[in-house]
Amino acid sequence: MNKNVKDVEISGIRKFFNKVSKVDGAISLTLGQPDFPVPDPLKEAIIKALNEDKTQYTPNSGIYPLRNKISEYLATMNINYDAEEVCITVGGSEGLFSVLMAVLNKGDKVLIPNPSYPAYEGIANILGATVVNYSLKGDFSIDIEDLEKKLKDDVKAIVLSFPSNPTGAVLSKEDMQDLHNLLKKSSVTIITDEIYSSVIFNEEYYSIAQYEDVLDRVILVSGFSKMFSMTGLRVGYVCAKEKYMKEFLKVHQYNVSSAPSIVQWGLYEGFDEGLKSVSVMKNEFKIRRDYVYNRLQNMGLLCTLPQGAFYIFPSIKKFGLSSEEFCTKLLEEVKVACVPGSAFGSLGEGHIRISYCYHMDTLEKSLNILEEWLKQYNKQMI
Numbered sequence: 001m002n003k004n005v006k007d008v009e010i011s012g013i014r015k016f017f018n019k020v021s022k023v024d025g026a027i028s029l030t031l032g033q034p035d036f037p038v039p040d041p042l043k044e045a046i047i048k049a050l051n052e053d054k055t056q057y058t059p060n061s062g063i064y065p066l067r068n069k070i071s072e073y074l075a076t077m078n079i080n081y082d083a084e085e086v087c088i089t090v091g092g093s094e095g096l097f098s099v100l101m102a103v104l105n106k107g108d109k110v111l112i113p114n115p116s117y118p119a120y121e122g123i124a125n126i127l128g129a130t131v132v133n134y135s136l137k138g139d140f141s142i143d144i145e146d147l148e149k150k151l152k153d154d155v156k157a158i159v160l161s162f163p164s165n166p167t168g169a170v171l172s173k174e175d176m177q178d179l180h181n182l183l184k185k186s187s188v189t190i191i192t193d194e195i196y197s198s199v200i201f202n203e204e205y206y207s208i209a210q211y212e213d214v215l216d217r218v219i220l221v222s223g224f225s226k227m228f229s230m231t232g233l234r235v236g237y238v239c240a241k242e243k244y245m246k247e248f249l250k251v252h253q254y255n256v257s258s259a260p261s262i263v264q265w266g267l268y269e270g271f272d273e274g275l276k277s278v279s280v281m282k283n284e285f286k287i288r289r290d291y292v293y294n295r296l297q298n299m300g301l302l303c304t305l306p307q308g309a310f311y312i313f314p315s316i317k318k319f320g321l322s323s324e325e326f327c328t329k330l331l332e333e334v335k336v337a338c339v340p341g342s343a344f345g346s347l348g349e350g351h352i353r354i355s356y357c358y359h360m361d362t363l364e365k366s367l368n369i370l371e372e373w374l375k376q377y378n379k380q381m382i
Contacts, residue, residue: 168306
């Protein structure tokens with residue numbers, strides 16, 4: 001077997017989810033799977049595409065009408081890629097894998113945030129690249145000073161991840177400006193994962209891709225799994241200028257040929273109407289966020305209020321347990337499942353990730369159980 005693959009462990013998120021599946025009656029707050037159905041206009045358009053036999057291969061980069069629709073959508077966020085600079089992928093995950101494969105050689109240094117989504121480091125390790133972690137501050141914003149030090153170390157690429165999984169942090173205007181001032185002085189390739197861009201709770205959205213003077217070095221990865229609650233339908237996209245896109249397309253072509261045809265046509269036909277459901281979902285996520293945040297605060301769990309995505313990352317350091325031990329005890333003793341912070345890197349240790357993309361009834365029930373369990377645990381500690 002490929003030695004690099006043998007040395008890589010499966011995602012800590014999936015590892016713990018597999019553990020949960022063996023506990024009968026467990027309440028899981030582990031996965032980033034929105035509980036909303038796919039918006040009706042998109043469902044109907046996908047079914048229509050199937051009935052019209054639009055089941056053939058599409059161009060490797062995807063159907064032009066959808067790529068143009070994505071270009072127009074991004075322009076509303078002040079991000080300017082034309083349709084030829086967009087490729088439709090099999091979810092954001094394939095896009096991310098193919099981007100890193102196209103960019104990184106064995107031994108190349110890639111900057112990855114810590115804590116962050118584990119796939120970044122896993123893919124880099126499979127490719128034989130050298131991972132250099134850069135730190136986040138206590139509120140999970142970028143530590144610009146640490147990043148500046150790491151950038152001096154012959155780095156090939158940097159991965160940005162806002163809104164963030166697992167922390168829910170977003171890129172503020174000030175941090176975006178500082179990040180831009182730093183990156184424009186370098187030659188590093190900038191890979192920005194913005195899969196949660198549709199789930200932000202502030203009025204303004206900030207992205208490094210909004211700066212035209214660095215856009216020729218920016219590769220944007222995103223998709224529709226979270227935006228339209230269609231995780232199983234597997235359609236994402238990558239945006240990049242021609243010098244990157246022509247190489248990326250080679251990897252994408254030999255990897256998957258093209259994304260699912262009927263879903264591409266369905267997205268194109270139902271996109272505009274489907275957007276109406278996005279604001280409904282976002283408003284509901286905000287209600288759930290506020291509820292979960294307030295409940296955790298009242299339990300004495302320190303946490304930063306998330307400004308995007310649908311995760312919260314409270315500290316459990318005061319309990320004297322590793323995050324793996326904490327989550328295992330919680331699962332085995334009262335059948336509530338969260339993800340250990342260690343699944344997201346060394347600086348995730350001392351935290352747990354709670355996904356609040358579950359129904360309010362599930363959140364209320366699980367947090368009631370968590371609160372009672374913490375009371376009993378605190379009594380044992382005294």
